[in-house]
Amino acid sequence: MSTVMDADALAEARELNGTLHKFRQVNEIIDRHGKDPSNLIAILQEVQEEYRYLPEEIMTYISTVMEIHPSSVYGVATFYAQFSLEPKGKHIIKVCDGTACHVRNSQWIIDSLREHLRLKQGEHTTKDMIFTLETVACIGACALAPAMMLDEEIYGQLTPDKIKEIVDKIAAEEEK
Amino acid sequence: MSTAKVDMNSVHKDYCQALKREKIRVAVCAGLGCIVNGALKLYDALEAEIKAKGIYADLSYLLEDESNSGCSVVKTGCQGFCEAGALIRIEPAGLVYIHVKPEDAAEIAERTLLKGEIIERLAYKAPYSDKAVAERNEIPFFSGQKQIVLRNCGIIDPSDIRDYIAHDGYLALQKALKEMSRDQVIATVIDSGLKGRGGAGFPAGRKWAFAKAEESDTKYMVCNADEGDPGAFMDRSVLEGDPHSIIEAMAIAGYAIGASHGYIYVRAEYPLAVARLKHALKEARDNGLLGNDILGSGFDFDIKIKEGAGAFVCGEESALLASIEGKRGMPRPKPPFPAQKGLWGYPTVINNVETLASVPLVILRGAEWFSSCGVGRSTGTKTFALSGKVRNTGLVEVPMGTTLRDMIFKIGGGIRDDKRFKAVQIGGPSGGCLTEEHLDLTLDYDSLAKVGAIIGSGGLVVMDEDTCMVEMARFFMHFTQSESCGKCVPCREGTKRMLEILEKIVAGKGTMEDLELLDEVARMVKDASLCGLGKTAPNPVLTMIKYFRDEYLAHVVDKRCPAGQCQAFKSYYIDPELCKGCGKCSRGCPAGAISGKPREAYGIDTEACLKCGACVEMCPFGAIGKGDGPKSKEDNERNG
Numbered sequence: 001m002s003t004v005m006d007a008d009a010l011a012e013a014r015e016l017n018g019t020l021h022k023f024r025q026v027n028e029i030i031d032r033h034g035k036d037p038s039n040l041i042a043i044l045q046e047v048q049e050e051y052r053y054l055p056e057e058i059m060t061y062i063s064t065v066m067e068i069h070p071s072s073v074y075g076v077a078t079f080y081a082q083f084s085l086e087p088k089g090k091h092i093i094k095v096c097d098g099t100a101c102h103v104r105n106s107q108w109i110i111d112s113l114r115e116h117l118r119l120k121q122g123e124h125t126t127k128d129m130i131f132t133l134e135t136v137a138c139i140g141a142c143a144l145a146p147a148m149m150l151d152e153e154i155y156g157q158l159t160p161d162k163i164k165e166i167v168d169k170i171a172a173e174e175e176k
Numbered sequence: 177m178s179t180a181k182v183d184m185n186s187v188h189k190d191y192c193q194a195l196k197r198e199k200i201r202v203a204v205c206a207g208l209g210c211i212v213n214g215a216l217k218l219y220d221a222l223e224a225e226i227k228a229k230g231i232y233a234d235l236s237y238l239l240e241d242e243s244n245s246g247c248s249v250v251k252t253g254c255q256g257f258c259e260a261g262a263l264i265r266i267e268p269a270g271l272v273y274i275h276v277k278p279e280d281a282a283e284i285a286e287r288t289l290l291k292g293e294i295i296e297r298l299a300y301k302a303p304y305s306d307k308a309v310a311e312r313n314e315i316p317f318f319s320g321q322k323q324i325v326l327r328n329c330g331i332i333d334p335s336d337i338r339d340y341i342a343h344d345g346y347l348a349l350q351k352a353l354k355e356m357s358r359d360q361v362i363a364t365v366i367d368s369g370l371k372g373r374g375g376a377g378f379p380a381g382r383k384w385a386f387a388k389a390e391e392s393d394t395k396y397m398v399c400n401a402d403e404g405d406p407g408a409f410m411d412r413s414v415l416e417g418d419p420h421s422i423i424e425a426m427a428i429a430g431y432a433i434g435a436s437h438g439y440i441y442v443r444a445e446y447p448l449a450v451a452r453l454k455h456a457l458k459e460a461r462d463n464g465l466l467g468n469d470i471l472g473s474g475f476d477f478d479i480k481i482k483e484g485a486g487a488f489v490c491g492e493e494s495a496l497l498a499s500i501e502g503k504r505g506m507p508r509p510k511p512p513f514p515a516q517k518g519l520w521g522y523p524t525v526i527n528n529v530e531t532l533a534s535v536p537l538v539i540l541r542g543a544e545w546f547s548s549c550g551v552g553r554s555t556g557t558k559t560f561a562l563s564g565k566v567r568n569t570g571l572v573e574v575p576m577g578t579t580l581r582d583m584i585f586k587i588g589g590g591i592r593d594d595k596r597f598k599a600v601q602i603g604g605p606s607g608g609c610l611t612e613e614h615l616d617l618t619l620d621y622d623s624l625a626k627v628g629a630i631i632g633s634g635g636l637v638v639m640d641e642d643t644c645m646v647e648m649a650r651f652f653m654h655f656t657q658s659e660s661c662g663k664c665v666p667c668r669e670g671t672k673r674m675l676e677i678l679e680k681i682v683a684g685k686g687t688m689e690d691l692e693l694l695d696e697v698a699r700m701v702k703d704a705s706l707c708g709l710g711k712t713a714p715n716p717v718l719t720m721i722k723y724f725r726d727e728y729l730a731h732v733v734d735k736r737c738p739a740g741q742c743q744a745f746k747s748y749y750i751d752p753e754l755c756k757g758c759g760k761c762s763r764g765c766p767a768g769a770i771s772g773k774p775r776e777a778y779g780i781d782t783e784a785c786l787k788c789g790a791c792v793e794m795c796p797f798g799a800i801g802k803g804d805g806p807k808s809k810e811d812n813e814r815n816g
Contacts, residue, residue: 037501038500039502041483042482045483045485072503075504076502076504079661080485080486080487094445097406099406099604103564103648104565138409140408142569142635143209143409143561143562143563144212144258149445154208154211
């Protein structure tokens with residue numbers, strides 16, 4: 001190649017390359033499940049696992065490929081609690097606020113976590129994108145109340161000291 | 177056994193004979209509660225110790241040769257007594273050890289497994305007693321139970337289909353396919369009186385009969401494992417501890433109604449259950465118990481797993497079906513019922529996990545055997561998830577008709593920290609609360625309906641004197657309001673308004689008119705909503721107003737919270753006699769509301785106080801208390 005690409009064209013090419021790569025992963029997910037509309041939820045679940053949220057352009061892309069109206073895709077994405085339209089942190093903390101946990105003072109756990117993660121009113125994800133804090137209605141660990149789920153791991157009989165220890169351990173690993 | 181023409185009875189016999197040579201089985205509970213308490217490490221330690229003693233024998237080893245025998249160790253599903261985790265069960269001696277740590281493995285192998293001694297240190301001790309009880313049948317938590325649904329949970333290895341078969345697994349499917357007509361299967365289930373355990377309590381057999389009567393080439397059998405009620409976890413335990421029982425039951429139901437496709441709709445919050453199910457489905461297919469021409473009968477059936485994405489309303493039948501179809505999980509008016517027009521418009525039966533778990537035994541042992549357990553029209557057993565302020569939390573299965581008192585005070589061991597029993601919430605956010613006057617009520621469909629409560633999915637959350645009922649009502653309303661799908665107006669708007677009123681009362685701003693309005697809106701939402709979610713959402717509020725009206729009035733009129741739980745009515749004080757003036761509280765107060773001079777008594781600025789209670793935790797002298805001022809001497813003595 002004799003001509004030198006100018007900076008803009010290079011950036012554009014890079015972006016295109018990135019986009020293709022992005023859609024290639026989506027394509028793979030769709031191919032694995034099939035284009036039948038009944039697979040939409042499972043596809044969105046996998047997409048979210050890949051990107052940690054549902055980017056708008058990917059939802060539009062899914063609706064085009066699967067021939068489902070964009071509003072239906074958006075409807076499903078906003079209906080279920082599991083889906084997020086905003087980027088989530090690397091580790092997701094789901095504090096259980098089911099009946100049993102609530103009775104055993106889960107609010108105390110949630111408040112301490114918010115304070116420890118320095119989350120302001122209305123914020124769910126830490127600035128460094130390491131943690132996202134959510135509350136869920138029952139993870140089925142009622143006998144261990146108050147309980148929380150950090151990624152796939154469950155922790156029970158929580159106290160503010162215990163959660164600090166758990167969170168700090170992961171934060172320290174992330175710093176390495 | 178890879179061919180479809182296999183005879184289950186002979187396979188069962190082979191496995192049973194192998195298991196007879198298993199002298200001891202150590203069942204390590206690998207339910208969620210015990211895993212959190214280190215059960216997996218305990219399992220590894222036990223396995224290593226037993227191997228080191230040279231007596232290790234797993235099922236594969238026992239099957240290898242007829243002279244092989246020994247001691248096995250298996251990871252089981254939840255054994256129910258979650259409070260005491262990690263726990264192990266030793267059979268056939270019938271022993272249970274609780275709070276077991278990996279370090280205990282060597283002693284268990286040496287003393288209990290080799291010498292047959294009981295290690296008292298690891299045995300259960302009743303409150304206020306030093307007597308150690310290691311025999312499972314003598315521990316009140318277990319002795320009051322009768323296990324049908326949980327029969328295999330806690331004794332078999334859920335990841336080994338051979339173990340399930342050795343415990344009479346898939347014999348019911350063979351019996352149904354080879355010895356019974358489709359009508360006979362349905363008649364047996366109808367005669368057994370088995371009702372849906374998911375909440376509504378509709379007779380399972382009749383549902384099957386409706387679906388069978390529909391003429392259609394395509395039908396579906398769906399298992400509802402979208403256990404959304406906060407405070408209930410029996411379905412998860414069955415899926416994790418005995419997944420094959422659900423697969424077998426679905427195949428039986430599929431045969432009866434003429435369906436060849438099944439779906440299990442399971443919550444995404446239950447990753448372990450999903451993993452165990454996937455493994456079990458593969459095992460069943462590999463053994464010709466799912467797929468084409470099952471056991472040479474010509475019947476085809478297979479099952480797919482659909483993971484939910486977090487929506488409580490999907491526990492409702494028609495919403496669940498919409499979700500399987502990949503749509504928003506919104507309910508639709510009935511009729512037509514799913515048994516007539518269900519998944520993609522085809523006849524569909526939807527049964528709850530617990531309902532299905534009883535089916536194999538109903539078929540195998542007969543309708544009469546099943547209906548002999550229970551009371552009146554409520555036959556069989558019911559599994560309850562006992563949680564909240566009760567001493568023994570966990571999963572409990574009792575015959576229908578057990579009293580609430582036995583449940584809470586015998587099996588549950590009474591209230592924690594010797595507090596007073598106040599109420600029990602039964603049936604989750606759709607249920608109601610029961611009080612002291614209901615303690616002798618029997619737990620069955622009919623007697624609960626009389627007092628305005630439902631068994632629901634079987635969550636029992638016990639509350640003590642420190643639980644505020646108004647705050648509880650607000651909590652439930654917050655839950656149902658955020659889970660309301662928004663399709664019908666009464667539920668969408670009504671739950672929102674009810675929540676607003678309850679929040680107002682909890683914040684200390686409620687009026688008598690609010691209380692009346694709350695009652696009126698609650699009745700309207702109950703009468704006019706489209707699906708079960710809206711129809712039952714007002715139940716907690718209505719029963720709590722009915723039984724705890726005083727507490728509502730205290731919030732509205734006297735502006736105080738008798739349980740001392742509601743933030744708005746909380747206040748803290750520093751007892752000048754006990755305060756040494758160390759200033760620890762002042763430095764730790766997030767609002768800077770505490771001030772004073774060193775070595776003199778400090779004071780709290782009640783206006784600035786956030787009522788977080790951090791100072792109470794921090795004070796080394798116990799000088800900070802809840803309320804308006806120091807308690808009288810008598811009060812202090814009473815509280816020890």
